[in-house]
Amino acid sequence: MSDLLLKNVRPFGEAPTDVLVRDGVIAEIGQNLSAPMNITTEDGGNAILWPGLIDSHTHLDKTTWGMDWHENNRDAVLRSRIDFERDNRLAIGIDPHRQSMRHAIGLAAHGASHIRSHVDIDPVHELRLVEGVQETRQKLRGIIDIQLVAFPQSGVMVMPGTIELLDEALSNGCEVLGGIDPCGIDRDPKGQLDALFALADRHGCDVDIHLHEPGDLGAFTMELIFERVRAHGMNGKFAISHAFALGINDHLRVGSLIDQIAELDIAILTTGAPSATVPSVKRLVAAGVRVGAGCDGIRDTWGPWGQPDMIHRATVIGMKNGFRSDDDLRLALEIVSQGGADVMRLEGYGAAIGCKADFTLLDGQTVAHSVVNRAARPLVVKGGKVVARHGTCIVEAP
Amino acid sequence: MSDLLLKNVRPFGEAPTDVLVRDGVIAEIGQNLSAPMNITTEDGGNAILWPGLIDSHTHLDKTTWGMDWHENNRDAVLRSRIDFERDNRLAIGIDPHRQSMRHAIGLAAHGASHIRSHVDIDPVHELRLVEGVQETRQKLRGIIDIQLVAFPQSGVMVMPGTIELLDEALSNGCEVLGGIDPCGIDRDPKGQLDALFALADRHGCDVDIHLHEPGDLGAFTMELIFERVRAHGMNGKFAISHAFALGINDHLRVGSLIDQIAELDIAILTTGAPSATVPSVKRLVAAGVRVGAGCDGIRDTWGPWGQPDMIHRATVIGMKNGFRSDDDLRLALEIVSQGGADVMRLEGYGAAIGCKADFTLLDGQTVAHSVVNRAARPLVVKGGKVVARHGTCIVEAP
Missing domain, CATH: 3.20.20.140 (Metal-dependent hydrolases)
Structure with a gap:
């Protein structure tokens, strides 16, 4: 399971904040979190963060x-x-x-x-x-x-x-x-x-x-x-x-x-x-x-x-x-x-502290906008690891 | 009204052919048409040609x-x-x-x-x-x-x-x-x-x-x-x-x-x-x-x-x-x-000889495929003039 510091995202469309993932679990949510040593940092670009x-x-x-x-x-x-x-x-x-x-x-x-x-x-x-x-x-x-x-x-x-x-x-x-x-x-x-x-x-x-x-x-x-x-x-x-x-x-x-x-x-x-x-x-x-x-x-x-x-x-x-x-x-x-x-009946699902770090970013001014927007998902995270960017998965389809 | 030679398109999903437009009207449809002098030529890339x-x-x-x-x-x-x-x-x-x-x-x-x-x-x-x-x-x-x-x-x-x-x-x-x-x-x-x-x-x-x-x-x-x-x-x-x-x-x-x-x-x-x-x-x-x-x-x-x-x-x-x-x-x-x-009750509508050259190319292996394909239209022609390519119009929206 991975660690990740995700800067500048809006969980559930709320105010921008940062999200720190440790061992594949959301460990902290707050503004201006700084990255512990050796942690990958990603810029969320003010996108909405939503559970997977x-x-x-x-x-x-x-x-x-x-x-x-x-x-x-x-x-x-x-x-x-x-x-x-x-x-x-x-x-x-x-x-x-x-x-x-x-x-x-x-x-x-x-x-x-x-x-x-x-x-x-x-x-x-x-x-x-x-x-x-x-x-x-x-x-x-x-x-x-x-x-x-x-x-x-x-x-x-x-x-x-x-x-x-x-x-x-x-x-x-x-x-x-x-x-x-x-x-x-x-x-x-x-x-x-x-x-x-x-x-x-x-x-x-x-x-x-x-x-x-x-x-x-x-x-x-x-x-x-x-x-x-x-x-x-x-x-x-x-x-x-x-x-x-x-x-x-x-x-x-x-x-x-x-x-x-x-x-x-x-x-x-x-x-x-x-x-x-x-x-x-x-x-x-x-x-x-x-x-x-x-x-x-x-x-x-x-x-x-x-x-x-x-x-x-x-x-x-x-x-x-x-x-x-x-x-x-x-x-x-x-x-x-x-x-x-x-x-x-999934356990540990959600985008709160203590939940598994399975989430996606959504492109939209508001949650409603992100639903009708037809835009690619900027970033998809599974277990704290980035698995897709802008509609392309890190695993290539056969 | 414009002239245009469009090579290698499939009208209504049929066999590949060329389309010649003179004065904004479809003048010829046939294989291996050659361009009269000073006529713009476009490659249709084997796309389907469909009326506008x-x-x-x-x-x-x-x-x-x-x-x-x-x-x-x-x-x-x-x-x-x-x-x-x-x-x-x-x-x-x-x-x-x-x-x-x-x-x-x-x-x-x-x-x-x-x-x-x-x-x-x-x-x-x-x-x-x-x-x-x-x-x-x-x-x-x-x-x-x-x-x-x-x-x-x-x-x-x-x-x-x-x-x-x-x-x-x-x-x-x-x-x-x-x-x-x-x-x-x-x-x-x-x-x-x-x-x-x-x-x-x-x-x-x-x-x-x-x-x-x-x-x-x-x-x-x-x-x-x-x-x-x-x-x-x-x-x-x-x-x-x-x-x-x-x-x-x-x-x-x-x-x-x-x-x-x-x-x-x-x-x-x-x-x-x-x-x-x-x-x-x-x-x-x-x-x-x-x-x-x-x-x-x-x-x-x-x-x-x-x-x-x-x-x-x-x-x-x-x-x-x-x-x-x-x-x-x-x-x-x-x-x-x-x-x-x-x-x-439009006059001159269609993709046959004598019709106005208002048509779009569709990306798809077949007509049915082009409907569900969600792909941008490769080329859009109005009155024989190319007005859009790959989802972008030549006129910028304000």
Whole structure:
């Protein structure tokens, strides 16, 4: 862990000050700090200092980033996208290690300190995609932290052998158990959810399930989840990604779902999907729910959108949520930083004395300005070490 | 008008070729064209050549672009936004000439050749904001074409004196008559619409009305508009901006509205507003409706979002419309180019022999790639003259 004296930065947009890092931890914050012997000094140029950005819902194993353009005029049904990707990803050249390196390095270059990545597990690829991303995690140690979700993208009950592979993955480096649309994809909500909860019990791990199911279908699946979180005592250990059902136009019903989400301390991950019904970030936060956000897949076989940049994602979420005020923009930024840390339950996260020195500088007159500014991050620091400058990471992407 | 030989470009993403411009018009397209004497030659670097981008719904007089960050934690009601802006815009420093220069130069730098700008007219500012933007139009002649809409932002019937000011504006350089939410803002739909149609009759001008009114209210106003377009024989001369009512979740009713829009050849302008119900671009296009798009206000007292960049707008519209395929991305690009030309009924628009030499190069392996690529436009040509390179216009913003 490194030492660093960072001069002239504005923590959280407040008055300019200096920040001293010792052994990778923020040791002092104050004006006119002088550098102890042999400590690297950096000039922060009066930029805003913000805790490291967090992509708490992405897919490092899927992107075509940096590859030739992948033409896509296939049909747009969820199940066919899943099957096409599984059966063609290697032939297309989506090497899980190379591509996850590109994706993760991009995120680090844009100020992220932590990633929660789902990684596909299915009977065709078994654990090979996970292994590719694990190699990336190893190589990027000290640059960005990567948490892995064992993700049954192709389904659980409809893909015999998957549950055993998930079990194996959780014994071999995946920290979190994933799941997907127990009705829509798996056609057997009781079957998938019972299997996932049994597996989570055995490993004592968190669960983070993709729930694209809209409207009443998704609300039904949420109720099945609530029943099991309660029965298994998994309060605080369950997360629902997307949660499109919370976007239904029924204020009272959504309120009742959110009440239970808050009571069971279930976390919600959003991407602000512009064409979907999405949960209201403000309503969730007001109810005390932990809310994180992610880039989801970027430029993959599913679709062309996205950037490996959590400030870009904050703008997508902000626009979708009808945010306009400076306070709103700050909330969007908090969702892609502290919000993600709350979901991942990170220890020592923040930009206060005693916190780990994982932070990014933001270019902007104010916090709100920095969100819409589209400027490169001047400096990104991980564990007290400078890992990126002006949008370029110290590790070159393969 | 200028001459130019542009080597090695891909018109509409097709095979590489050369383009010869004589007197501001595309004279030849073919491989290995050689330069007549004294003609400037440019290397297109194998970029895609696309007709000039068109922002057919923006507000050049409103932006704070290039100014200090404008903090905004005011309440978010439409009427209060309007009143705040009118009463504070000059004190804030939003000089209509300087700011419209910055906005329009930004659009040109990003490949736009034409703008339709609404400009506020009200009893407080009378025609002074229009005059500021007219000065910009004059200064940017040869760089970008600007069409002006006399726009009663504060309302017509609720702001006595406005109709006379609109009349004066149409006699003094504004080509199009604007309007706004006849119910929601003006509280008198019959009053406003009758007044607007009478004025349009007198000047023989097109009308382009802001219609934020959602759901049944907006559908009602549309019906009032249809009745009057029919009665006044204004087929092909009316445009509805935003048209949020077309986003209601009633397939048959929306279909009936669109049938009449198509029959009356009413144009629709969209911004793809991420937090609103918006018209389906594909459904409108399939019905034969002319559809253009615009950046709307960018970073103004209303809100912080937006860029003076029609490729950025194409991505906002594409994401909101659930576009994913390469064909979809091409459609998004067509909406911000040919679509805007159709709405503004531009003559000589296109990238074929005989068309005006207003075009931009796009950086991308394919057309779809160029939409999501976020790269600066390598070269922008207006009337055969290079007006921007790599995101920088030859005219410096004040």
